Amino acid sequence: MGEDELHARLKAYEGRPAAVGGTGRDPVNAPMIRHWCEAMGDRNPSYTGPDAIAPPTMLQAWIMGGLGGHPGRSRAYEELLALLDEAGCASVVATDCEQEYLRPLRPGDEVSFDTVIESVSGRKTTRLGTGHFVTTRTDVRVGGELVGTHRFRVLKYAPARRPPKERRPRPVVNRDNxxxxxxxxxxxxxxxxxxxxxxxxxxxxxxxxxxxxxxxxxxxxxxxxxxxxxxxxxxxxxxxxxxxxxxxxxxxxxxxxxxxxxxxxxxxxxxxxxxxxxxxxxxxxxxxxxxxxxxxx
Missing domain, CATH: 2.40.50.840 (OB fold (Dihydrolipoamide Acetyltransferase, E2P))
Known part of the structure; x- marks a missing residue:
């Protein structure tokens, strides 16, 4: 498959769903908020007490699928990943994410979400190797109300060939040692x-x-x-x-x-x-x- 043909096939997946009708595994809850704040060292009083809200950056935590992955992942997304695998881009690394917050989440909120394949880049060369950036956008809702947006970007790539392995550094030997x-x-x-x-x-x-x-x-x-x-x-x-x-x-x-x-x-x-x-x-x-x-x- 030529590069132009591959690029056209990849771009055809833009706008197609990656997950539809997803739901959070747990409602927004105080124990997870506490664990998050302890791990981050965040002592903001807004995250404790009867009127507590969840830290905004926890947005992804409420929609993650756990070790079992996302059972609602779409066929289109699976096809896109398979196409990249066939093109030699079988390795994957997360590169960055962007979040937008429309209102705070509070304990008891039950989230739902839909994810769309927002963009697939042309072939890019990085230090890891050559491949394509895939960006998904997840709209997070509570009771039908949009509360936040989570964009997630991965690089699907073919690892670069490593140069011959270098020798380990030599110890510094002097008269004292x-x-x-x-x-x-x-x-x-x-x-x-x-x-x-x-x-x-x-x-x-x-x-x-x-x-x-x-x-x-x-x-x-x-x-x-x-x-x-x-x-x-x-x-x-x-x-x-x-x-x-x-x-x-x-x-x-x-x-x-x-x-x-x-x-x-x-x-x-x-x-x-x-x-x-x-x-x-x-x-x-x-x-x-x-x-x-x-x-x-």
Whole structure:
């Protein structure tokens, strides 16, 4: 199919319904308003008390279909998505939304809605890949009265080919930490110990932060530890990494804390307090890094 023919077929879906006669799964209610405000940190008094209204930006929350999707999605919308899939635009990402509010929603309001395919763009090239923006407009009503409009835009695209994977950044090795990296190369995690007061320290430093002594030796960590804190990285700026992945601050049995990747368990199963065990992973011919593997409870 040529580009002109595809564009004409896509444009033919503009103005056709994407969902008709939809209804909110729940009436507007105080518990959902409270959860929303707590998540957003919004303490506006308008959203509490006997005369409470719902935060305007919750408009979409009352019409979302949940994990089961929208059972009222139209055949026309399904055909449009299938056409884009056939054209190689099988990936999708939400890009933005716009909302207009005509009156506040209040607890007890029962919403209904209709959605129309408002526009389908020509072929666009983005960093993610090449595809088409699809914009839908949802009119939200209460008892037949229009209370708000929600425009939602997605990009259906063919992912761009990724360049060859780059190498991970190299650690900065200097005279103060060279011994640590030499240990890692031998699959040993070495922790500094002050020769004067025996305090353990990590990362490596030229002097003891407890007593100030410049004298030190090392002890080898047992490798046992627990997750003290963690983050899940979704969008790092480095092409050498494969998000999402979990990075943890691990408290070793010796009492010091180390930052490293958590491997061997799904990133979304990492938890504070999870027991982990030291391992070492080779990333290329030069780079070996300590990692921590989740231990089954």
């Amino acid at each position: 060279a011994g640590f990296w030499e240990g890692v190369g031998r699959h040993r995690l070495l922790v500094q110990r002050c020769a004067a007061c025996a305090a353990l320290r990590f990362p490596w430093l030229p002097g003891c932060p407890t007593c100030g002594s410049p004298e030190w030796d090392t002890v080898e960590a047992s490798g046992e530890g627990t997750v003290f804190s963690y983050v899940v990285m979704h969008h790092p700026p480095f092409p050498a990494f494969d998000p999402p992945y979990a990075v943890a601050l691990v408290e070793l049995a010796e009492g010091v804390r180390v930052v490293a990747d958590v491997v061997g368990v799904p990133y979304d199963e990492v938890r504070v307090g999870m027991p982990v065990r030291l391992g070492f992973r080779r990333y290329d011919e030069e780079l070996v890094l300590p990692v921590f593997e989740g231990v089954a409870g």
